[in-house]
Amino acid sequence: MAFYYLSPFVGTGLGNDPFRPPVDGPMGLIDLRGDSTDQAGWCLLRLDAPATVAGAIELGDSLDGPMTRTVSRGLESKLGLTLDSRMRLREIIVELLLRHATPSGDKTRWNRIQTNSRGRHKITLGGEVVYDAPDIRNLIVTDDFNRADEALEASASWSVSDVGPFDIVTNQLVNDSTSGRQTAWWDDDTFGPNMYTQAECVAFAALHGLIARHNGEDPDTTGTMYQFRNTNVASDWTLEKIVSGSATLLANTGSRANGTHRLEVDGSNLVGRNNGAQVISATDTAITVAGFGGFFGSTFQTGDPSTWDDFEASDLPIVVAIGTLAEADSLV
Secondary structure, eight states, rough: EEEEEEEBBBSSSSSTBBOOOOOSSSSEEEEEHHHHHHHHSEEEESSSOOOOOOOOOOEEESSSBBOOOOHHHHHHHHHHHOOOOTTTTHHHHIIIIOOOOTTTTOOOOSSOOOOOSOOEEEEEEETTTEEEEEOOOOEEEEEESSSOSEEESTTTEEEEEESSSSSEETTTEEEESSSOEEEEEESSBBBOOSEEEEEEEEEETTTTTTEEEOOOOTTTTTTEEEEEEEEOOOOOEEEEETTTTTEEEEESSSSSOSEEEEEEEEEEEEEEEEEEEEEEEEEEOOOOSOOOOEEOOOOOTTTTTTTEEEEEEEEEEOOOOOOOSSSSBBOO
């Protein structure tokens, strides 16, 4: 059994009188102070036996037991928080260390969180694991279009700007745009701003391609997105942005080809790939918000549709720096 406390610090911080909790003996400790050179502040303690800790709030003997209203009010008073009285101590610790922010925005967390080499958050207190996050794995959405022939918008998870141009035909997506610009996007999941959209291009048509960071219903008026497609002469790779319906060419080069096309948007960097190889790139800062992934079509060659298969979209992988942390009760 263990016993938990929210404790103040004592001591001067000088010489043989360091800042410390007002209790002797072995303990687990997580420092909640924003500045470790200042005595003012609090720490979480884990003791193997009950003790009288001057000025502390007793948090009970279980991470997963219910918090009394007296305890939660004490925490609210000392830490300046508003807590749900139904929260468990384990949840409160995780909230403090991973997600808590002050309303003024001047403190994002009590301590800066770090991840280990697996991209995981882990909190220990006195050798006891309080929280161990699952491995970070991006949500990857896919559609192989292997179903009965139907309009794409009849399928779950898809929306279109215009009814008609996007259809599933013989287990593939056919885009036969007939008026203006049209978009189709996976609407179940909004990805982060750093994302990719990918699909196999079976047959290409002019001004058709992939989109990322897509927002807005109508690409001719309100739509905002980045595109990776070919030019209206059906020969060059093209990167383009549309902001509130206004299109701007960012780059074009080379000779397009069928294959697995992929649009990556990472910060201000845009990359178009075919079968894994980079074929075009550009930089732009006009569109920064998260959005959807999907397909784009236009009317340059009505009756000459593009055909696609094996759609995929997700956040780009997070690069985690691997560092060395001391053996201590801490954020790992």
